[in-house]
Amino acid sequence: MAAVRVEEVLAAAEEREAEKRRSVTVEKELELEFDLGNLLALDRNPPAAAGLRGAGPRREALLRALARDNTQLLVARLWELPAERAGGAGGPLVARLPEPAFRLPREKPPPRPRPPTRWEQFARLKGIRRRKRTSLVWDEQAKEWRRRWGYRRAGGDPARAWLAEVPAGADPQEDQFARLRREKRERVARNELNRLRNLARAHRAGTTVPAAPLHPTGHQSREELGHVTRVARVSTASLGRFQPRLPKEPAEPPSRSGGRKRRFEPLLGNLAAERSRQLELLRDMGSKKPVLDITRAVNKQLRQEEAEAAAAKGKKQSQRGKRGRRQQRPGRSSKKSGARRQQQQQRPAGGGTGGGRRKKA
């Protein structure tokens, strides 16, 4: 019995070994076509038709086996490619893929040509061609090559121009600097207007306009406008750092992550720095606390009230008669314990009667 069992076990083990070895080599009637640039393998072998038409699990198993075999062939081909280590000696082994041969179809429709702008129409009419300009200009005064426009341009900073000649036919009283500024503003406004017109024309013609959701449509919701405002603020060369705020815009800048995630200090960060920060916080908190005079003031007030009450009571008793007081006084005054009230009552009372007696005398 044991021997048979052992034989069975050995047979099962051998079969498993054979299975493993079998899985690396795959037999196919027709060779597969490979496009390794796209990681593509085309199998033109006719599939086992009977199996595929059947019901669920068997079909599933057949399909799975087919996929596994083809993937095995593809991977085998990939291993034949020239490989190298990415990122130095310890990096992963990377295969260099050849150029893709298979042309994939377009995802989106091709863009429509945009209509020519007014200037472009005019230029075509007149035959004006665009002249390529150099980016640097020789500045005679600085004796070096400077930009045509922008930071440190040739011809000096226009804001620092200290001289503005009065042109021949102009009014001598007119402020030339103001005129230059006004004309610049008008030029900028005109340019902007024309740009927007061209954009609108392109949009009407059906051309895809870049950044289409950000252009004003006239019927945008509050959230859309807010989003557009935020994007516009950040769309400067300094990413919105020096943009002045609109009149009613909130003062604090939004967080870099867009308000999605809070960021905390690292768990095991610089503990000494944390401690010093906390001590500073304690110092700030301590300095702002007012000295507690309130308790003293309240206590003072209470003592005063008690004194007055005792004095009033003492006067009443002295008016009533001295016999009762003389008998009670020695017993009471000797006791030092008890509430201050009794003591205070005694002293003013004693004082009151003493004073009264003295006055009479």
Place this chain on the structure above:
Amino acid sequence: MRPLTEAETRAVFEKLGRYIGENIQLLVDRPDGTYCFRLHRDRVYYLSEKLLKVAASVPRDNLVSLGTCFGKFTKTQKFRLSVTALDFLAPYAKYKVWVKPGSEQSFLYGNHVLKSGLGRITENTAQYQGVVVYSMADVPLGFGVAAKSTQECRKVDPMAIVVFHQADVGEYVRSEDTLT
């Protein structure tokens, strides 16, 4: 687990300061090691750096408690001091209240301290000042808020409340399940 933010630290220090005043510095800046506050599941824990390094390796879901729990932040981000902080409040307390043996049990059951149970009270205690409650044998029992200033305590009738109960060591038995 994470460190406290600026606002949270301020809230915690304000609460602690009501009981121990400027002695918080002694908690923050200790000569015998670096101690820090950490927040885990809305509870504030006070622990040493050594312990922190060890606790950092425990997964967040499996971490129940670490160091000493000082209290927790409620849903509306208010800080509530718990009795487990008593070991650190008692030695540094500025204003103390001693309770007579007869009404110790009453306080430990969660009741307020009445004038009849009041043994001693620190001089110059203001009204609504945070106080630590001791038994007559100087054993810290818990902490609370003074309902009356020291002066008023002398004048008030015996059935009036002089200390509002906030936490007592009896909670270790009563709220065993919710304490961490």
